[in-house]
Amino acid sequence: MADEDAPGAGENAAAEEEPGYGIGAVSRRLGVPASTLRTWNLRYGIGPSRRSPGGHRRYDDADLRRLEEMNRLIRAGMPPADAARQALRPRSASGERAAPPAGPGAAAPPESRAGSSAPSESHEPPELRVAPAPAVRQAPEPGLLSAVMLARAVTALDAPTVSVGLDTALTTHGVVWTWERLVLPVFAAVSRRQQDTCAGIDVEHLFSERLQVALARFAARAPSPVHPRPVLLAAAEEEQHALPVHALAAALGTLGVETRVLGARTPYRALADAMRRLGPAAVFVWSQMRETGDPAPLADLPRLRPACRVVAGGPGWGDHLPGEVVRVTTFRDAISAVMTTLR
Numbered sequence: 001m002a003d004e005d006a007p008g009a010g011e012n013a014a015a016e017e018e019p020g021y022g023i024g025a026v027s028r029r030l031g032v033p034a035s036t037l038r039t040w041n042l043r044y045g046i047g048p049s050r051r052s053p054g055g056h057r058r059y060d061d062a063d064l065r066r067l068e069e070m071n072r073l074i075r076a077g078m079p080p081a082d083a084a085r086q087a088l089r090p091r092s093a094s095g096e097r098a099a100p101p102a103g104p105g106a107a108a109p110p111e112s113r114a115g116s117s118a119p120s121e122s123h124e125p126p127e128l129r130v131a132p133a134p135a136v137r138q139a140p141e142p143g144l145l146s147a148v149m150l151a152r153a154v155t156a157l158d159a160p161t162v163s164v165g166l167d168t169a170l171t172t173h174g175v176v177w178t179w180e181r182l183v184l185p186v187f188a189a190v191s192r193r194q195q196d197t198c199a200g201i202d203v204e205h206l207f208s209e210r211l212q213v214a215l216a217r218f219a220a221r222a223p224s225p226v227h228p229r230p231v232l233l234a235a236a237e238e239e240q241h242a243l244p245v246h247a248l249a250a251a252l253g254t255l256g257v258e259t260r261v262l263g264a265r266t267p268y269r270a271l272a273d274a275m276r277r278l279g280p281a282a283v284f285v286w287s288q289m290r291e292t293g294d295p296a297p298l299a300d301l302p303r304l305r306p307a308c309r310v311v312a313g314g315p316g317w318g319d320h321l322p323g324e325v326v327r328v329t330t331f332r333d334a335i336s337a338v339m340t341t342l343r
Contacts, residue, residue, distance in 0.1 A: 020048075020050070020058030020059055020060050021058060021059040021060075021063075021064060022057070022058065022059075023037055023038070023048070023057060023059070026059050026064060026067065029064070030067060030068065030071050031071075031343045032067075032071060032343070033226070033227070033342070033343070035226050036226050036227075036256065037067070039223075039226050039256065040067070040070065040080070040084065043080075043081075043084075043223065044070075044080065044081060044084035044085075044088075045084070045088070046063075046066055046067065046070055046084045046087060046088055047059075047063070048060075048063055049062070049063050066087045066088060067087070069083075069086070069087040070083045070084055070086075070087040073086060073087065074255060075335070075336060075339065076332065078174060078176075079174040079175075079254045080223075080254060080255065080256075082173075082174065144165070144168045144169060144172060145161075145165035145168075145169070145182075147181065147182050147185035147186055147189075149165070150162065150165045150166075150182055150186050151185070151186045151189040151190070153165065154186055154190065154203055154206065154207045155189075155190075155193070155203055157202065157203065157206055159206060159210055162206070162207065162210045163210050163213070163214060165182070166178065166182070166210060166211060166214035167214050167217065167218075169181075169182055170214060170215070170218040170250075171218070174251070174254065175215070175218070175247055175250045175251035175254065176251060176331055176332065176335075179247055179331055180331065183211060183247075186207060187204075187207070190203050190204050190207065208243060211243060212243060212246055215246045215247055215249075215250045216246070216250075218250050219246075219249060219250040219253045222250075222253030222254055222256075223253075223254070223256055224256070225256055225257060225258035226256035227256060227257050227258065227281070227342045229258075229279060229280060229281035229306075229342070230257075230258040230259060230260055230278055230280050230281070231249075231252060231257055231258070231259050231260070231280055231281060231282045231283070231284065231338055232259075232260050232262065232271070232274055232275060232278060232280040232282070232283045232284070233245045233248060233249050233259055233260070233261050233262065233283075233284045233285075233286075234261070234262035234263065234266035234271050234274075234283075234284070234285055234286070235262075235263065235264045235265060235266055235285070235286045235287070235288075235292075236266070236285055236286065236287040236292045236293065236294075236316070237265060237266060237267050237268050237292065237297070238265055238291070238292050239264060239265060239286060239287050239288055239289065239292035239316070240264045240265060241264070241286070241288040241289075242263050242264035242286065244286050244288075244313065244314065244331075245261055245263065245284070245286050246261060247331070248284060248313075248331070248334055248335070248338075249261050251331070251335055252335065252338060252339075255335075255339065257338070257339075257342065260274070260278060260280070262274060268297040268300070268301070271283070271285070271301065272300075272301055272302050275301065275302055275304060275308065276302055276304070279304055279306070279308070280304075280308055281306075281308060281309070281338075281341045281342055282308060282309045282310070282311060282337070282338045282341045282342075283301070283308060283309070283310050283311065284311045284313060284334065284338065285298065285310065285311070285312055285313070286313050286314045287312070287313075287314045287315075287316030287317050288314050288315065288316050289316045290315075290316050290318070291316070292316050293314070293315075293316030293317040293318055294318065295312070295317055295318050295320055295321045295322065295325070298310055298312065298321065298322055298325050299322040299325075308341075309326060309337070309338075309340075309341045310322075310324065310325045310326070311325070311326045311327075311328060311334065311337045311338060312325050312326070312327050312328070313327075313328045313329070313334050314329075315329070
């Protein structure tokens, strides 16, 4: 069905001359599908503020600035609802947006772009590498734990407290914030404990299991997909670490992306069969250990039409990835690489 708001489909030449911007022009400028712009308008009230004399929906400059801000925040990893709330807040006389109100559901401040650290050794827990995040004061929401508090609960094998802490963090701040501010620091503490005491496998397993359950609960509440083609996610063949795959799927779900997770130790033949059946827009393959990061099988994955981007994530991949494969080392870059294919 033709897009009624696309140029030439519902907007005649006279409409193009009307003041403001049509949805087609805004879509091209932001690199965001028109269907996504409609969804943002319906769900979050961030859309065209007026109609033209000709009856067409038109965005003015203020609408465009709000959409540009929302789009920037989403690409930085903020959940769409929080990004919309922040973009809709009025600006002060200095041009800064008013501070968000404290309390449950308050938007987290946009975080700096994450960098890379040294590759993880094979015995360390799975991670999408990031630079240490700056310290932030957490709001006093019930159940929202600091990384230190969560690590203590994990060490005590206090599964109920761990679950509540993860659920509250995901609901309040989203997947990227929870991964960077809680999950990675706790896994680092668990890894140090294993190195110091040669114990702690039980702690790691409990935290991994509670995290996967929390991510599944969070993903189940994701909005309906707005992109027509799904994204396929899997761990490399013989790669048993798959938590980053589940975390990325949950983060993409909040952006209206439909995902299919094949999980750990996915044979490349099975991945290729799934690609042919689903026709995904992108395929994300995770390798934590160098033993599982052989780049050669990625070159043998099927070439699809429409094209499918292959994204390789994790410290396990070798240096000679096929030229068409995109390599990412941070959570934010993984989201960006996938979302770029859906424009």
